[in-house]
Amino acid sequence: MYKAPVEEIAFTLSHVAGLGSALEEGRLGDLSGDLVDAILSEAGRFAGEEIAPLGESGDREGARLVDGAVITPQGWPALYKAWCEGGWNGLTGPQDFGGQALPHMLNVAALEMWNAASMAFALAPTLTMGAIEAVSKHGSDALKQTFLEKMVSGEWTGTMNLTEPHAGSDLGVLKSRAERMGDGTYRVFGQKIFITWGEHDAADNIIHLVLARLPDAPAGTRGISLFLVPKFLVNDDGSLGERNDVFCHSIEHKLGIHGSPTCTMIFGDGRFGAEKGALGYLVGEENKGLACMFTMMNNARLAVGIQGVAIAEAATQKAVAYAKERTQGKAPGWQGTGMSPIIEHPDIARTLLTMKALTQGSRAICYACAHAIDLSHASEGDEARHWAERAALLTPIAKSFSTDVGVDVASMGIQVHGGMGFIEETGAARYLRDARIAPIYEGTNGIQAIDLVTRKLPLSDGGAVRGFIGELKGVADKLGASNDAAFGTSATRLSAAIADLETATDWLLEALGAGRQAEALAGATPYQRLFGLTLTGTYLATGALAAAGDGDGEKRVALCRFAAENLLAETAALKDAVVGGAASLEAARAVLG
Amino acid sequence: MYKAPVEEIAFTLSHVAGLGSALEEGRLGDLSGDLVDAILSEAGRFAGEEIAPLGESGDREGARLVDGAVITPQGWPALYKAWCEGGWNGLTGPQDFGGQALPHMLNVAALEMWNAASMAFALAPTLTMGAIEAVSKHGSDALKQTFLEKMVSGEWTGTMNLTEPHAGSDLGVLKSRAERMGDGTYRVFGQKIFITWGEHDAADNIIHLVLARLPDAPAGTRGISLFLVPKFLVNDDGSLGERNDVFCHSIEHKLGIHGSPTCTMIFGDGRFGAEKGALGYLVGEENKGLACMFTMMNNARLAVGIQGVAIAEAATQKAVAYAKERTQGKAPGWQGTGMSPIIEHPDIARTLLTMKALTQGSRAICYACAHAIDLSHASEGDEARHWAERAALLTPIAKSFSTDVGVDVASMGIQVHGGMGFIEETGAARYLRDARIAPIYEGTNGIQAIDLVTRKLPLSDGGAVRGFIGELKGVADKLGASNDAAFGTSATRLSAAIADLETATDWLLEALGAGRQAEALAGATPYQRLFGLTLTGTYLATGALAAAGDGDGEKRVALCRFAAENLLAETAALKDAVVGGAASLEAARAVLG
Structure with a gap:
């Protein structure tokens, strides 16, 4: 059974990812190291003791659709309630609405623990947190007043309704539509697929954020608006009102995350009354919905x-x-009996x-x-x-x-x-x-690679990535300067990996600058992995350097060396694929028929 | 739906793997290229049209255990019968017992097609073929007369009963036991797990090959004997007799191959009558069972x-x-609409x-x-x-x-x-x-790596592997000599990969020779992959060189180049892990606690 690695998480936060110096410099308000430790420990306890056992049974049982209602695995609604009562849902939520406004680092560490115990379970709050962020940043005051408090507490969960059968990676072609009602509200119509926790029995209300197109919207990504569509309308006194015209049509039979209902949602077919169309409220501006999502x-x-x-x-x-x-x-060398x-x-x-x-x-x-x-x-x-x-x-x-x-x-x-x-x-x-x-x-990770190469590398004219690579070199230099023989050839290996990353980066920036888009994209995925591996080597070295002298210092040095001497050599091949793979890829297209 | 790539298979057999020249040289009896083509085509048709559709439904349905009987997915018993009637089970089987004694190459090509259509289904004959081989090579004449004909036709299927809960990779510690009955027969007792197609409803009888230990057997792998234990005893006239004392206790709930029943088999608990012990016949000599399995x-x-x-x-x-x-x-560069x-x-x-x-x-x-x-x-x-x-x-x-x-x-x-x-x-x-x-x-693939490094590299004092590497160099030389610019840098890349393989091989042979077993084993898995990747590059080149001028020749050249320029660069990293990874691995053991 999963046991949260609280010490390892705390070490990584503090000594590798920068939380330690940020706290010392007082950059994160009055957050103290002690509070961080207390939060991590309690999250670890909850994850290991409360969530993990139900994660296993929940996988076996799965979510079920019965007469339009989704029944989550046994014990999950109560588990979710207990989790909310622990205040976990609002860790980074806005203080005005009951959140704790703690740094994202803490929430990410906590999310790691929830997901390790049960990814299917952790998906519910993960989606809610996204919805809270969208409403906080782009919602009107009225929307915030009506919805945020219950979303921050977790009493109401949130969803993201983006995908349609023909519109996955490319949202520009989505067809769901919205009509203005003249009173500032909208009616939303359409079908969305792959909606995580789109319907379930663990919360009183579900707040759907839905991308749809207004009748006079421009084509493509610039004609998409974002709407908040609650499962139950909310009365002026905050109590739940009538059922909105949105329902779960089916749930998917999936390879994994069986406890998490993946729903096909239908908006506006009039199932719950005479009035057709799911009542929705605009989030942000009309036709700026995709920008709201991107934030x-x-x-x-x-x-x-x-x-x-x-x-x-x-x-x-x-x-x-x-x-x-x-x-x-x-x-070999085994001295024990048997x-x-x-x-x-x-x-x-x-x-x-x-x-x-x-x-x-x-x-x-x-x-x-x-x-x-x-x-x-x-x-x-x-x-x-x-x-x-x-x-x-x-x-x-x-x-x-x-x-x-x-x-x-x-x-x-x-x-x-x-x-x-x-x-x-x-x-x-x-x-x-x-x-x-x-x-x-x-x-998809392919889309991430395209994003990394075509949108992120060019930031500040390449300055962002080059500055980062410079920092990585600093770590390699420190490693080289350390006189600890236990690092083996780590410094040389890490420097070589960083050099590979730099070569590939320069090549990509040049290709992009020269408009050789297809060539750059051909190497996007190997580049992404090259970056990740190099960072792995760098961060393991950072931790090992920070821990030198500690009780576990020797282990960190040994793992850093293992990674450097066994995993980092791959960077040369990845660099080759980036800078030299495009021509062969184009030439081989005929193979695919 | 899967469509057997009959042409690609025929090309690979003939022009890459050596069937073409073997046929030309008449080394495979009177087998002709036309017969090969006819067999491949019909196997392809059967796999794609008959097996594949039931492969999908069989996965959904799975095998079920009901009152000790295993029910395979709907349609599978009839499918299996039709497959046997096609003569497919006896492709390489001994001619004396109705087999066609065709080369293994053909059977492996056919197995590829059966497995692609449904791996769960193909497992039944795969196990039977193993049992046929064991009985053919090591069984007495009486055993062969009684069992082989029906096994070759497929009317009776075969199983391999090796694994026990505590004895997986290490069979030396197995506990199943056999007793001599004094009349040349034995009674077998014990529990075996993970028995593929151990019980099912697709054949009239099931012939279990079971590893067990005699009372006076030496400890370890030298005290294991192999027994043939039929589900139903066979009367002198060849008809089925009484039920033997072996049954399926449970079937596993697995990640995949759902149509294939993975059984826990109990031998000798007296379930089917007063006489306890599953009646078994010795295959090969007493205490030489493991050697029989190894052949x-x-x-x-x-x-x-x-x-x-x-x-x-x-x-x-x-x-x-x-x-x-x-x-x-x-x-990028897309000119189509939409x-x-x-x-x-x-x-x-x-x-x-x-x-x-x-x-x-x-x-x-x-x-x-x-x-x-x-x-x-x-x-x-x-x-x-x-x-x-x-x-x-x-x-x-x-x-x-x-x-x-x-x-x-x-x-x-x-x-x-x-x-x-x-x-x-x-x-x-x-x-x-x-x-x-x-x-x-x-x-496991880890065991394969140990086998490759410790048993196969030393063959002929390293001569076997060195000779093989010499042949690979010959292909790289031919590639270098070809003046086809479409190969790009394939020749250089392939030569570099082969050099990496050679360096790693030399290092391993030296380490083994010097008794540095642990160091050699630390690199066994990267070496195995290094070998596989280098062979991939070599065989793609072999095919491309053979096809030059053919209709599909250009595609083969392009794929060879793609692999050489994108996949082969990994060999350098793998070589590094083999020759330089052991020390860091040993040093890092403390990390694992």
Whole structure:
């Protein structure tokens, strides 16, 4: 069973991702290290003791649609209530509406724990947090007054209604429509698919945020508006009123996250009365709906990235525990009686160390991204811009690298379990099933790569990425200057990886500058992984340098070295694919017929 | 729906894996190219038209245990009967018992098609073929007379009962026991787990091959005997007699291959009458059971390797079809109206080409392994030894590389489908679920790596692997000598990969020679992948060189170049992990606690 790695999380936040110095410098208000520790510990306890057991049973049971109502797994509504009562939903929520307005770093750390215990369960609040952000930033005062308090407390959950059957990555072609009613309200009509927690029995009301098109809207992405459509209308006194014209038509039969209902939602077919059309309220301005969505993309994408970290952590814990317990054969040098625990076999140890290194690396990337978001809010002017750009740059990497890590590490976890890994009751397979959605939703990892290369690299004319690479070099230099032989060739390896990243970056910026878009995009995915791996090496080194002398310092140095000497060599191949792969890719298109 | 790539299979058999020249040289009896083509075509038709539709429904339905009987999915017993009536079960079976004694290459090609259509279904005959081989090679004449004809026809299926809860990779510790009855027969007692098609309703009888220990057997692997235990005893006239004391206690709830019942089998608890103990017949000599099993390991492991190829092919077909049909966004340079088919996006094209290259590479490796097995049987003396060593060397690579490819390509296939990939009805997820077992069973890929490094590299004092690498260099030289600019830098890349393979091989042989077992084993898995990737590059080049001038020649050249310039660069990193990774791995063991 998952046990939250509270100390590791606290260490990464403080010593790798920047929380420690931000607290020292008083940049995060009156937040203290003690409070951080208390929050992390209690979140860890709740995740491991309360959520994890119901995560397993919830996966077996799944969500069910019965007569238009979605029934979540046994115990989940009560679990959700208890979780809300702990105040977890409002960790970063606005204080005016009952939130605690704590830094995103803390929420991301907490999200990691919720997701590791049950990704299917954690999806409900993840979506609500996105909706809160959209309403906080773009909603009218009236909307905020009516909806935010209950959303922040978690009494009402939120959803994001974007996708339609023909409009996934490309939202410009969506067809859902809205009509102005003349009184400032709208009626929304259409069908949305893949709506996470679109309908369920764990909260009193569900606040749908829906993208739709007004009759006179321009074509494409500039003609999309965002509407708030509650499941139940809200009376002036705050009590729940009549049922709105939106309902769940079906739920999907999915590879994983079985406890999370993935709904097809129908708006405006008149099912609940004479009046057709789901009553909706505009969020932001007409035709600016996509821009409203984009302002919360960083957080939402980061929240998916952390799912990858969470699954990787949980899968690693399970695999390490099994490998210590399961005995088979005799490892070289085994002195014990009988068979060795399989963890003694070098190949199993390699797998587990790879899992550890990737998990810690992706965690650090996600936390560093959250840190950049926090500092972009806590600073002004050029500094705010610097951190906003850093967050923008890190977001697609956090989302894609971490979710790929989630899938890969979950798959390695199955392998460590041998035949037992393929048996559902073992639980290792569930991690792969759950993890597999994360590289897809909230913008596929291919879309992230396009975003990284075409929108993020050009920030400040390449200055944002070049400045970041400069910082990475600083870490490699420190590593080189350390006289600890236990680092092995880490400094050389890390420097080589950073050089590969720089070469690939320069090549991409030049290609983009010269309008060679197709060539740049051909290398987008290898570039994204190259960036993630290099950051993994850098952040493991940062932690190892910070911990030198600590009790666990030696372990951090050893893991840093393992990653540098076993995983970072891949960067050369990735760089080659970026700078030299496009021509062969174009030439081979005929192969695909 | 899967369509067997009959032409591609025929091309790979003939021009890459060596069937063409073997036929020309008359080394395979009177087998003709026309007969090969006829067999492949009909197998392809049966797989695509008959098996594939029931493969999908069978996955949804799964196998069920009802009152001790296993009910396979609807239509499967009839499908199995029709498949047997086509003569497919006896393709390589002994002619004395109704088999066609055709080369293994053909059977492996056919197995690819059965598995691509339904891996769960194909497992039944795969296990039967293993049992036929064991009985043919090691059974007494009486056993052969009684059992082989019906097993070759497929009327009776076979199973392999090896694993016990505490004895998986390490069979030396198994506890099932057998007692001599004094009349030459034995009674078998014990529990076996993970028995594929251990009980089912598709055949009249099930012939279990069971590893067990005699009372006076030495400990460990030298005290294991192999027994044939039929579900129904067979009367002297060949009719079925009484029910033997073996039954299916439960079936597993698995991640994939849902149509294939994975059984826990109980031998000898007296359920079906007063007499306790499952009646069994010795196969081979007492205490030599493991050796009997090992003689069929090459074929069985190759049969699992081909499952990886099969899933990769099916997943690639599905992804390519979807990517041509699904439109989203506008790819750079897209001139059409509206959105582009997603195959136009460079990132999707990269994914699909990677899938193609890995599928074709792993196919060639498996076919080359089958070819080596065939020639080892068709020749004598040094030549037979040469081919037997080649088969021995290729087997762990064929098993591990291809099954890793199966998992990776299936996962990429899901990704290409976006959100639809996560929905079970799409079918892409099933490929990942099914593929995931193949790196585990029939010896985990970690065990394959140990086998490759510690048993196969030392063959002929390293001469077997060095000779093989010499042949690979010959292909790279031919590539270098070709003046076709369309190969890009393929020759340089391939030569570099082969040099990496050679460096790693030399290092491992030296480490083994010096008794540095742990160091060698630390690099076993990266070495295995290094070998597989290098072979992929070499075989794609072989095909491209052979096809030059053909209609499809240009495509083969382009795919060879794509693989060389995008996938082969990884070999340098893998070589580094082999020759330099062990120290860091040992140093990092403390990280695992």
